Amino acid sequence: EPGLIIDLGGKFDKSFNESAFNGAQRWVAETGGEYVETELANEAQREQTMRRMAERGANPIVVLGFANASALSEVAPDYPDTNFAIIDVDWLGDLPNVRQIAFSEHEGSYLVGMMAAKASETGTVSFVGGMDVPLIRKFACGYAQGVLAANPEATVIANMTGTTPTAWNDPVRGAELTRSQISQGADVVYAAAGGTGIGVLQAAADEDILSIGVDSNQNFLHPGEVLTSMLKRVDNAVYDVFSAGAEGFEAGVVRMDLSNRGVGIALDGFNEAIVPFSMLSEVYAAADQIVSGGLTVHDYTSDDSCPVLTF
Amino acid sequence: MSDVQTLQQGRSDGAALAIELRGISKSFGPVQANKDISIQVAKGTIHGIIGENGAGKSTLMSILYGFYKADAGEIFVGGQKTAIPDSQAAIAAGIGMVFQHFKLVENFTVLENVILGAEEGGLLKPSLGKARKLLGQLAKDYEMDVDPDAVIEDLSVGLHQRVEILKALYRQADILILDEPTGVLTPSEADHLFRILKGLRDQGKTIILITHKLREIMDITDTVSVMRRGEMTATVKTRDTSPEQLAELMVGRKVLLRVDKVPATPGKTVLEVENLRVRDAQGVERLKGVSLDIRAGEVLGIAGVAGNGQSELLEVLGGYATGDGVVRLNGQAIDLSGRYSDGRSRRASGIAHVPEDRQREGLIMDYHAWENTGFGYHHDPAYSSGIFMNNRALKQDTIDKMERFDVRPPNPNLQAKSFSGGNQQKIVVAREIERNPDLLLIGQPTRGVDIGAIEFIHKQIVALRDAGKAVLLVSVELDEIMALSDRIAVMFDGQIMGERLPSETNETELGLLMAGVQQGAA
């Protein structure tokens, strides 16, 4: 049976971990299979939990988040017969029993950035990140590029919530940051901040501006007020690994991007009314260019810098 | 037998009883503070209670006032059996008490302290207004004026106690308990207090007075009870007894009530102080140019009303206040700037110091007796080697000191706070005197200490002097000053008003000097 190790953020962070959890659930629903699942409580448990899973015979085992990279590189060699998949990591070199799944969040963020710029009337849009880590900067940088692509005149305000782990669970601060951005003219806000994002979307709805969700589809949170969500299909990644099972497991680095629907934008009944066709067509055009390679979005983590945004 | 005696007392002068206690017992854990105590107090009398430190006086009264609950026994107020579970009940029964250790809120005003617990209605304004009037009234009646808006921490201890009495009177107590009230008063303040008490008695109020001072007992009480080791050993009419008899009843042996000492044979000058000035934290000048000197083998007594600079004098000499001026010890100038002036270097230079307040400064109340024995001298090689303390040596030394100074109980492993006042003081005195210093600073050596211990401590001071050491004695007890000093300097408002020889002066003259009155003579 496969195993899933939910990261510190928690199973219901309305974003990254939740998306993974949904993927697992979908697999259960469709295959009626069973899987082992546990949540990390602290740093020291990363390695511990991987080993426990492996010793329990779970296979393949999915771990979420870059923070596990180092631990996994320790653990994997000790359990050659167990297959591991790790999300958001692609730099572990070739480990025969590890599948490294990295997402091109910058591409998805680019697209929602374009939409934000199109939807904005003030020409100012904003971004709220959780804790200031490279992954979040990757989101922000892609977003800013998209915005400026659609409207070179636009200004992008990017804020981070805090420097302690509570930054992922501080909706109050998130709301306050959003209000402050609104006062600086922002009328579309993109949140990549876990539990904090809930506060961001809420504040946006309260102040009647548009917001953009992240990771899983958050359009339903405030129907008609969430412009879209930048989908990061961690659920698909998990689902695929689970379905492939131990037999079909493939090691190596997998990139989930626009081309393979690894990232994308959410369109559904909740936001169709506020996403005009013109906007969509431009976004799709850009998407095609990116896929075809005609357009490359700069990835912050490739060189730890962003051409259009200073942090 | 004591019971029998008391009961007879009760009957013989047939006066109505204000208070009767029957078979009161109280123990604090292992300590049996009161053992089956019975006592009767007649209405409209002043009843004295004396006894050694730790005899159980305060405990007994605290029980009467509902502060402690007795383990056994009955209380009768005005003939009625009365349950006194808490102070509320005691107050309701018309009992007021001034505790040995005052129970005032330091940062409240006098007025706030007086009304606390006796307010009328939910708002302060009316109560405060009423209290202000009533206080003015009381002040007139008993000439006890104190600024109602003064904050307690700014007032002298004498005034603190005045506030405590006002508290009791404000609550219309007709039975007033005072626990060692004069321990902190100057003679004049004490006389004043006694006038007040007499006045109260003449209005038919009943007063219970705990004190260590036999003179006071003889002066104003009508009857006196003696306690010893938690028991009531006797109750007698004051006029039928004598100080010597009381002292014996109290301590269980003959006590020498006056200090006998041979005339001093002063040697070379040990301490020279020239134009010493000290400012306090607020920058107020507390010592305004004090000059004095002490020679080997003599006791210089500093008389004065508390708060006239004596404390600052001790502190600056003891090394924990800074000042300017010149201070020489055996000819060597010592630093006053604060740089090299701290308790440690002072001790090193041969100054020992028995501070005025043993509980606040002299001892760490939570330290064991043996730890306190080295306090301040913990750098002494005898007590510590390298970075380590030598606890064994400390304990042994403590056992010896306790034996020599008759500290009770002689147990080095008890915490300082579980000794009674007198014995705490003995621990401090033993520590300082046995250093055999060139100069001993000693403040209020016998405050709140029973006569047995007083006798002992006085002997030690005299012995030190006879060993050719210099002693600077600060005390608000004039008779203590008179008894011990070879010379007496009177301080008033941070200055030395004058110096007198005990043989050539008297309490009235000193009293005047203490009041700042400088008369032409001498």
Place this chain on the structure above:
Amino acid sequence: MPKWVDILLIPLINLALALFVSGLVVAYIGENPFEAVAILVKGAVGSPYGWGYTLYYTTNFIFTGLAVAVAFHARLFNIGGEGQAGLGGLGVALVLLALPWPHWSIALLAAMVGAMAFGAFWAAIPAYLLAKRGSHIVITTIMFNFIASALLVYLLVNVIKVPGSMSPETARFGVSLPNANDVLPWVGFPRSTPLNVTFVVALLACVAVWVLIWRTRLGYEIRAYGHSEPAALYAGISPVRIIMVTMLISGGLSGLMAINAVMGEAERLVLDPVQGAGFVGIAVALMGRSHPVGVFLAALLFGMLYQGGAELEFERPAITREMIVVIQALVILFTGALDNMVRSPVERFFVNLNKRAA
């Protein structure tokens, strides 16, 4: 009252009560409390594997606990353990990344110096502000926790991160400390047990603190100052000196926690390396009555709760990590705060017993 009652019976009763109430909560969410307790205990101490983690956590809590305890003896409430340990981690990382260390023992000593220096430094500022300006140590240490985390994030994201890697953490250190398995192969610790030689350092720290507080002159002065400042002045003990020295020691101890977590376990500096151990340290010190032996026992108890909790959570998905936090809270509450609820009646019982005996 016999001593064994005081130091054994009463704490055990308290613990039992805490577990009982925890059991009720567990039952409330529909799990079997008895199984839960069994899993918890077995997971914590039922195997070398369990011990490995239990003692690893214990090591962390010993350091942070001792840090708070030492400060407490001078009546200083140092709640800056979190930040001081974080800085300690930084010190360890800088030292270990600076040179290629030939042997772990030398590296350990160097890292300890680094950890203590940085931890002490982070405690020194609040200490100085208290000593010289009277700034309340509780505020300043709280603030310094926040400042420390900001500093660490900045350095990890912008300065000492491995280029190209997405995770804000330093490179792995060249050296790694021998873990329990390397040292005691025959016991059967897993090869990767996090328990390492730092545990020994922690035990030595307990002894050292005991000696410091109850055997040295400095300890004598620290306690004296803690009990009464005026008395300390009378005795010629300088408050400024005591405040500074005590806080430096306290911060140094917090910093040492990083030796275990950063050098011993993670072998690199990650975001938030302290993981709340600083705050657990407060509880540990208070429950241990600021005595090294008490601190050790309390730390062990928390180590068991952490490890046992992790197992419980793993075995019983319905039992989340927050449930473990609840159990920890109840343990603190009953063994720490509600102690007298059990103590007084027990004491009375034994007093009467003696009375009857006499």
Place this chain on the structure above:
Amino acid sequence: MDLLGVLQILDSTVRMATPLLLACLAGLFSERAGIFDIGLEGKMLMAAFFAAAFAAFTGNVWIGLLAAIAASLALSLLHGLASITFRGNQLISGVAINFLAAGVTVVIGQAWFDLGGRTPALEGAGRFQEVTLPFADALAPVPVFGPIYAELISGHSPLVYVALLFVPLSWWVLFRTRFGLRLRAVGENPAAVDTAGVSVVALRFYAVGICGVLCGIAGAYLATGLAAGFVKDMSAGRGFIALAALIFAKWRPWYALYACLLFGFLEAIGNRFQSIELLGIAVPSQFMQALPYILTVVILAGFVGKAIPPRAGGEPYVKER
């Protein structure tokens, strides 16, 4: 920066200061009575959860508020039981309460809503709506004053005004009523209160009770005023900041207001100017985020100086050894 910008920062200041102020006043009552309370954080968190949970159940924010107060009060009484009745260590009790709240909120939340400890998002009557003070709109056009009134003074959740009212009220209670006199006395010298025939225990329980109520309101404001639902650990250390503010304010109501406004202001500034350039160099955002805490230390060391807590604070009242 234009007037509106300034107003927005001040507006944000008020919002950020409110939960701090409520918690700070809560601590003030408790500590003035001699019961130290580092459990403010936990009480706020617990209250926040129950406010959100019951608002979610009933769709009525006021019921949420009552639930919050009840929950926080329960923790206060636990604190009282431990530190007053059983004379336990007040710090331990506070620490325990913080842990307890952090755990219980999520455990119960998970059991009730199965959302990993979060509550459903609240809308409509489930949240405190902003109240527009009379004439706000009418006056808005008036230069300067208009915006100030409409933007800054008007348009906050009712709890904001409640919190502000509590400042003079607390001052009045503490310094103008019998209860206040006794409460301050019991924090300074319980023996004085005891010998004056007043029950120390009762007084202290009242004090922690008040503390509970205020923390309850603070938590409710977090979850149903500022946010629209509960997220685990959402108090995010504000209880500790409130504690700092309390010491900052030297345990006095008006100063508490000033202190909390200061903290709120610093946070607002930190949010507003997260990425700025000074002399061409970009100041690290982490520095800006740490700025409130750095400034707090600077101000404390530079201007506030020594704060003397109530003398009997932290010590259980023990008559007989």
